[in-house]
Amino acid sequence: MSTERMGCKMKRLVSIQDISDLGKCSLTAALPVISALGVECAVLPTAVLSTHTMFRGFTFHDLTDEMEKVADHWKEQSITFDAIYTGYLGSYRQIDIVKKFFADFGEGAKIIVDPAMADNGRLYTGFTPEFALKMSELCRGADIVLPNITEACFMLGAEYKEKYDRAYIEMLLNGLKGLGAKNCVLTGVSFEEGKLGAVKLDAETGEYFEYFTEKQPENFHGTGDLFSSAVAGAVVRGMSVDNALKLACDFTCESIRLTIEEENHNTYGVNFEQAIPYLLKKCGE
Ligand code: PXL
Numbered sequence: 001m002s003t004e005r006m007g008c009k010m011k012r013l014v015s016i017q018d019i020s021d022l023g024k025c026s027l028t029a030a031l032p033v034i035s036a037l038g039v040e041c042a043v044l045p046t047a048v049l050s051t052h053t054m055f056r057g058f059t060f061h062d063l064t065d066e067m068e069k070v071a072d073h074w075k076e077q078s079i080t081f082d083a084i085y086t087g088y089l090g091s092y093r094q095i096d097i098v099k100k101f102f103a104d105f106g107e108g109a110k111i112i113v114d115p116a117m118a119d120n121g122r123l124y125t126g127f128t129p130e131f132a133l134k135m136s137e138l139c140r141g142a143d144i145v146l147p148n149i150t151e152a153c154f155m156l157g158a159e160y161k162e163k164y165d166r167a168y169i170e171m172l173l174n175g176l177k178g179l180g181a182k183n184c185v186l187t188g189v190s191f192e193e194g195k196l197g198a199v200k201l202d203a204e205t206g207e208y209f210e211y212f213t214e215k216q217p218e219n220f221h222g223t224g225d226l227f228s229s230a231v232a233g234a235v236v237r238g239m240s241v242d243n244a245l246k247l248a249c250d251f252t253c254e255s256i257r258l259t260i261e262e263e264n265h266n267t268y269g270v271n272f273e274q275a276i277p278y279l280l281k282k283c284g285e
């Protein structure tokens with residue numbers, strides 16, 4: 001991986017998601033992780049929140065109108081991107097704006113979609129099942145989609161199961177393929193006690209891939225965003241999708257491990273900052 005950087009023009013990615021001012025998720029996770037991976041990270045913020053939505057009484061300032069103006073300005077300036085990475089989106093209109101953004105800036109760019117909107121069988125505050133179906137429209141033509149099991153179920157209108165087998169996961173992967181994505185990834189998958197990871201179906205070749213790490217004893221917010229940011233940064237830097245998934249699983253696991261290790265650790269996000277040296281070391285392997 002390290003040699004890929006030598007002599008290459010720096011790549012530019014744009015990440016489209018919210019800024020939770022405090023929360024270690026969405027753009028406050030994407031920016032540091034993608035930058036650390038040596039990729040320029042432009043941002044198209046969808047909203048500014050005081051915290052992520054797991055806090056009570058969070059503020060929310062919608063930036064939908066601003067998104068179109070920013071995109072128009074970039075178009076006028078002939079800006080191009082090597083990748084477009086979308087996460088948490090707050091409204092139907094934003095999804096339509098993102099679809100137009102894919103059409104306007106997608107040529108030659110990898111499109112990476114993390115439909116961040118649910119976990120553990122439940123939608124995050126403010127989302128509806130109808131919104132989840134609309135979000136599924138972003139999968140068409142995407143190079144990589146990265147839902148967790150809950151998000152995949154909501155996008156596909158499938159039953160969420162806490163206990164499942166390989167046939168269930170295969171059904172969801174095929175569902176994502178049906179939505180039109182190329183690399184169909186499911187995160188937070190476990191077939192074995194104590195192991196957690198990601199699986200992938202390559203819709204073009206039919207090839208299946210999986211990778212698991214030790215399951216950590218606690219769950220935290222923002223780990224899906226860290227995972228997707230690591231995948232996006234690594235793939236844009238030139239890593240294969242399978243290796244990027246491995247890297248992201250290891251990095252997320254290490255971030256959670258470091259968090260739990262800390263006495264009186266915070267509960268709203270993980271200590272990914274101190275796992276960045278580990279991320280970079282893994283890239284060089
Ligand atoms: O981590 C996903 C995420 C992103 N943005 C906001 C959120 C969440 C999860 O709850 O609330 C605002």
